[in-house]
Amino acid sequence: MxxxxxxxxxxxxxxxxxxxxxxxxxxxxxxxxxxxxxxxxxxxxxxxxxxxxxxxxxxxxxxxxxxxxxxxxxxxxxxxxxxxxxxxxxxxxxxxxxxxxxxxxxxxxxxxxxxxxxxxxxxxxxxxxxxxxxxxxxxxxxxxxxxxxxxxxxxxxxxxxxxxxxxxxxxxxxxxxxxxxxxxxxxxxxxxxxxxxxxxxxxxxxxxxxRHPPTAVRVEMEAMMMGMDLSRFDAVQHSRNLYRYHRSNYEGWGSEPGFFGKPKPA
Structure with a gap:
């Protein structure tokens, strides 16, 4: 036990x-x-x-x-x-x-x-x-x-x-x-x-x-946890940096309205 x-x-x-x-x-x-x-x-x-x-x-x-x-x-x-x-x-x-x-x-x-x-x-x-x-x-x-x-x-x-x-x-x-x-x-x-x-x-x-991509869950967890401790300005900046870093790995994102693309092949 x-x-x-x-x-x-x-x-x-x-x-x-x-x-x-x-x-x-x-x-x-x-x-x-x-x-x-x-x-x-x-x-x-x-x-x-x-x-x-x-x-x-x-x-x-x-x-x-x-x-x-x-x-x-x-x-x-x-x-x-x-x-x-x-x-x-x-x-x-x-x-x-x-x-x-x-x-x-x-x-x-x-x-x-x-x-x-x-x-x-x-x-x-x-x-x-x-x-x-x-x-x-x-x-x-x-x-x-x-x-x-x-x-x-x-x-x-x-x-x-x-x-x-x-x-x-x-x-x-x-x-x-x-x-x-x-x-x-x-x-x-x-x-x-x-x-x-x-x-x-x-x-x-x-x-x-x-069911969600593990990297997306990881990024969302960090944004949520760090956001509780940071000032509003720092929380926005940190979350946007995480977002850009994570989204840069996806093909096609931003190429058309509402399209989030798919992960780039290894």
Whole structure:
């Protein structure tokens, strides 16, 4: 059990699989990071799906039964935060690979398929590394760490950019959970489906993406992701440069109104 990663029919499947609530361990953070890196370079992996192993939970967050950090002096704790992989050995600890996941930038799409609990670090995975999201009717979302004195997830995920600020503030400051229908209302998810149809719906969406040229999907992903961080002027310039670069590989484009041409032969 852990974080499994397989590729089949141009879809990369990332599956959180650890017990009844799919709790996330330091080793799973490391495995997810390396799976994301492999996903980047595999030509046969056109789109990803991130899901939990069963209907009870996508993930209920970090495994609290796992020691959060080894016993350290204050100096050792400071060094662990500055050099996160320095002393992990064969068994990763915390802080560690969760930082690499939070900072990782990708330009291939991943679809979230959520059943049951999606809270804590499960929400971090969902918000940072899915672009389109399907929720089963039994899904529950939240960041309850505030209840026991931990905080910061809303900043790590830039939640107020991904959701209406009032919805982000509600989740961040009350610690309350929201159900699938409320998640749909605040645009946290794209669709709500019967629980037994969540993965199938995600696969159907993946096929809609796969039908497009992979270079076009790649360019659109970069334009979208970079556009969120750039000024309006820089976003327009960057997107137009991407457009010109990509379209220059197509025969006939611009030769007649409405004609977009076809890729040039190799």
């Amino acid at each position: 852990g974080l499994s990663y397989t590729v089949k029919d141009n879809i990369a499947y990332f599956v959180i699989d650890n017990g009844k609530v799919n709790a996330i361990t330091p080793q799973m953070h490391k495995d997810f990071y390396h799976a994301l890196k492999d996903f980047e370079v595999r030509k046969d992996a056109r789109v990803g799906i991130l899901s939990g192993a069963h209907d009870r939970a996508f993930s209920a967050g970090d495994d609290i039964a796992n020691v959060y950090t080894p016993k350290r002096t204050r100096q050792e704790a400071m060094e662990a935060n500055l050099f996160v992989h320095q002393d992990e050995g064969e068994v990763p600890g915390r802080p560690g690979w969760e930082n690499d996941i939070a900072l990782h930038r990708r330009f291939k799409p991943i679809i979230g398929a959520v059943n049951g609990w999606c809270i804590g670090h499960g929400m971090i995975y969902l918000l940072l590394h899915t672009d389109i999201r399907v929720a089963g009717e039994n899904a529950q979302f939240g960041i309850p760490e505030l209840n026991f004195g931990a905080a910061g997830i809303s900043g790590t995920t830039r939640m107020a950019r991904l959701l209406p600020p009032t919805a982000a503030a509600w989740m961040a400051l009350t610690g309350d959970f929201i159900d699938a229908q409320e998640a749909y209302r605040v645009h946290l998810v794209n669709k709500v489906v019967p629980t037994d149809r969540t993965l199938a719906e995600a696969e159907a969406i993946a096929q809609r993406i796969i």
